[in-house]
Each structure stands twice: as structure tokens, then as C-alpha cells.
Amino acid sequence: MTDHGAPASLPGWHPVYSGKVRDLYLPDDDTDQRMLLVASDRVSAFDHVLEPGIPGKGELLTTLSLWWFAQLAGADGGAPVPNHLAGDQTDIPDAVRGRAMIVHRLEMLPVECVVRGYLTGSGWLEYQAHGTVCGIPLPEGLNDGDRLPEPLFTPAYKAPLGEHDENITFAQTVELVGADRAAQLRELSLQTYRRAADTAAARGLILADTKFEFGIRDGVLTVADEVLTSDSSRYWDADAWRNGATPAERMASFDKQIVRDWLASAWDKTGTPPELPAEIVARTAAKYRELIDRLTTD
The missing domain is CATH 3.30.200.20 (Phosphorylase Kinase; domain 1)
Structure with a gap:
């Protein structure tokens, strides 16, 4: 590596x-x-x-x-x-x-706390097939990129290194960390998402979804690792989301989606991935920088 x-x-x-x-x-x-x-x-x-x-x-x-x-x-x-x-x-x-x-150093919890405020990605695929996101029923008639009626807490089990994280139910979260701690994780994740989404909205951005990781220090639930970055979150431009003619225009994100899209078109997922073109690298770096400028510049 x-x-x-x-x-x-x-x-x-x-x-x-x-x-x-x-x-x-x-x-x-x-x-x-x-x-x-x-x-x-x-x-x-x-x-x-x-x-x-x-x-x-x-x-x-x-x-x-x-x-x-x-x-x-x-x-x-x-x-x-x-x-x-x-x-x-x-x-x-x-x-x-x-x-x-x-x-x-924290006692890390084995739960990735995902909060979804908008319907997209794997959630959109599940909704098309079953009318649900992570098993949670949603109203009929939603489209890719639509705002959800309420943000959803959709936890995942943090798999060992080299394995895929697995979406789990709230009941499974209770089994992993206990009822009180699971309730704390859900409440703090939703509160923090709403707070961050309001901050992003004031800067013309939509926080579509994000994931948090928490640990325990001296008995206190503590947010860890990265938080609300372009690697752990999906941000969209609010004007583009309102006015875009296609899903791609509405949901152009400030992250490595440029890399994913190029790789999906250039590689069949067998063998070693091809080297990223300089233009893809430059565009991705510019998106990361643009997000920071949009969020942190008063």
C-alpha cells in the first residue's frame, strides 16, 4: 500500500x-x-x-x-x-x-451511526425494491434525492478490517451495546445531524447523510475519528438540488464521487484497478477544497 x-x-x-x-x-x-x-x-x-x-x-x-x-x-x-x-x-x-x-484513547463502540436526511445511494435502491430504507417503511412516491419526512438513524455493525460493514436494526444495536447506550447513540446522532444540517444550509449546502463513530471516555459518550467530512458525509449544493434537471445535476456531491463514477465506467471490478487520470485527481481535489471554503468562510 x-x-x-x-x-x-x-x-x-x-x-x-x-x-x-x-x-x-x-x-x-x-x-x-x-x-x-x-x-x-x-x-x-x-x-x-x-x-x-x-x-x-x-x-x-x-x-x-x-x-x-x-x-x-x-x-x-x-x-x-x-x-x-x-x-x-x-x-x-x-x-x-x-x-x-x-x-x-476511547473504548470504541462497534456501531457506525449513520443518519440519512435524504433518499439516495443504497437507500434509494432498497426503496425502489421494497419501499423501505434499512427496513424502515417510507411513504410511496419518493424520488432519488428527495428529502425524507424525518432523518433516519440507520446503524451499521463495524466489521473487522477487510470485511464489509453490515446494516443492522435498532434492536440489533441494543443487543450490541445495551438499551440505554443504543438510545443515546440514536438521540445524539440525530441531534448532531440536524445541527450540522442547519449549519450547512446557512451556507447553501445540503447535508444529505453522514456517519458518526462514538467511544466512551470516563463513562461519557464521545464522538471520535473524523466528523462531517467529505469522506464521511454526502453534501450537495442547495441551488443545484432545487433546480437541477437530472439526478446527477441535483446530487453532485463534494467528495470522491468523481472517482467512483470514473472507476465504475473504466473498470469491471476484477483484478487491479486502473490508475486514476490526472484530470480525475485534480477535479476531486478541487471538490474537497470547495467544500471547506463553502463551510468555513464567513
């Missing part, structure tokens, strides 16, 4: 995990209970890490996560949502500064 800028070693830290996008380091000092979470420039689609990466992607994702953590901590005037940031970030090594976060 190409690192796209993630060094093999960092002074004072040692690597313990490398995912499709993020690398995790622990401190060499065993008494230090923090972790270093580094976002690389790697890009994945259809369960493959692709070549080349998206230049600057790791820094863009980190910048957006930090901005959202600040909003949810109360910068937007709302009630603070605890996050995993470990206070002072000055210990980040220079080699990964700008695309890394020092975070607390």
Missing part, C-alpha cells in the same frame, strides 16, 4: 494501525494515554486503495474535522458534544502537522 505521505516512523511515536485512509500511532512513552491519528492522501473506492492519491486530501479532511469539532463543542452556540481531541495539539510531529490530531 502506498502511503501518500504517511511516514513509516515519527519521533516519539510508533505505528500500530494503517487503514484505507488513516494511520494510527501510539506514543513511545507507555504512560502517555494519547494517540496520534494521521490522515493520508490515500483514496479508496469499491474496497480498493487507488493510485495515485489526492494531493492535500489528508490535510483537507483534518482541517474540516477540526472545524466541525469546534462547532459541536459550542462555537455554533449549541450544547457541547464531547469529542476525542486531547487538548493541546502542539506535540504533533512536523512531518504530519496539518493532517494529524492528538486524541484520547
Whole structure:
């Protein structure tokens, strides 16, 4: 796997995990209970890490996560949502500064908390076949990209590395984490989605869906990993959604959909994926940057 800028070693830290996008380091000092979470420039689609990466992607994702953590901590005037940031970030090594976060160690929960505010993607396919999304019945007559009557909490089980996450029911979530914790996850996920959707709407954007990951620290439910980034969320331009003539125009997203669309047309999903053309890389990077500019520029 190409690192796209993630060094093999960092002074004072040692690597313990490398995912499709993020690398995790622990401190060499065993008494230090923090972790270093580094976002690389790697890009994945259809369960493959692709070549080349998206230049600057790791820094863009980190910048957006930090901005959202600040909003949810109360910068937007709302009630603070605890996050995993470990206070002072000055210990980040220079080699990964700008695309890394020092975070607390959490007892991570095995549930990916997905919230859908609009009908699209796999939800649209299921709705066409069964009139449901993740088994939840919906009204008849909805179209691809339509706003749902109410945001839906549709959790998934976080499968072991290399396996696919699996959509689960709320009852299965209760079995995994207990009734009280499942209710907390649902309520906080829906509240946070609505809050973020309002923030995005004020900037001419639609937050169609997103996913959160939570852990426990000192008994407190705490949001972790990335949050509300273009890798974990689907954002649309509000004007295009209202006025677009086709689904593609209405739902052009600020993420790696450009990569997915190109790969779906250029590869039959057998063997090694082809290398991404320079034009696809450049367009994708521009979309990531545009989203940050739209959200964070007053």
C-alpha cells in the first residue's frame, strides 16, 4: 500500500494501525494515554486503495474535522458534544502537522451511526425494491434525492478490517451495546445531524447523510475519528438540488464521487484497478477544497 505521505516512523511515536485512509500511532512513552491519528492522501473506492492519491486530501479532511469539532463543542452556540481531541495539539510531529490530531484513547463502540436526511445511494435502491430504507417503511412516491419526512438513524455493525460493514436494526444495536447506550447513540446522532444540517444550509449546502463513530471516555459518550467530512458525509449544493434537471445535476456531491463514477465506467471490478487520470485527481481535489471554503468562510 502506498502511503501518500504517511511516514513509516515519527519521533516519539510508533505505528500500530494503517487503514484505507488513516494511520494510527501510539506514543513511545507507555504512560502517555494519547494517540496520534494521521490522515493520508490515500483514496479508496469499491474496497480498493487507488493510485495515485489526492494531493492535500489528508490535510483537507483534518482541517474540516477540526472545524466541525469546534462547532459541536459550542462555537455554533449549541450544547457541547464531547469529542476525542486531547487538548493541546502542539506535540504533533512536523512531518504530519496539518493532517494529524492528538486524541484520547476511547473504548470504541462497534456501531457506525449513520443518519440519512435524504433518499439516495443504497437507500434509494432498497426503496425502489421494497419501499423501505434499512427496513424502515417510507411513504410511496419518493424520488432519488428527495428529502425524507424525518432523518433516519440507520446503524451499521463495524466489521473487522477487510470485511464489509453490515446494516443492522435498532434492536440489533441494543443487543450490541445495551438499551440505554443504543438510545443515546440514536438521540445524539440525530441531534448532531440536524445541527450540522442547519449549519450547512446557512451556507447553501445540503447535508444529505453522514456517519458518526462514538467511544466512551470516563463513562461519557464521545464522538471520535473524523466528523462531517467529505469522506464521511454526502453534501450537495442547495441551488443545484432545487433546480437541477437530472439526478446527477441535483446530487453532485463534494467528495470522491468523481472517482467512483470514473472507476465504475473504466473498470469491471476484477483484478487491479486502473490508475486514476490526472484530470480525475485534480477535479476531486478541487471538490474537497470547495467544500471547506463553502463551510468555513464567513
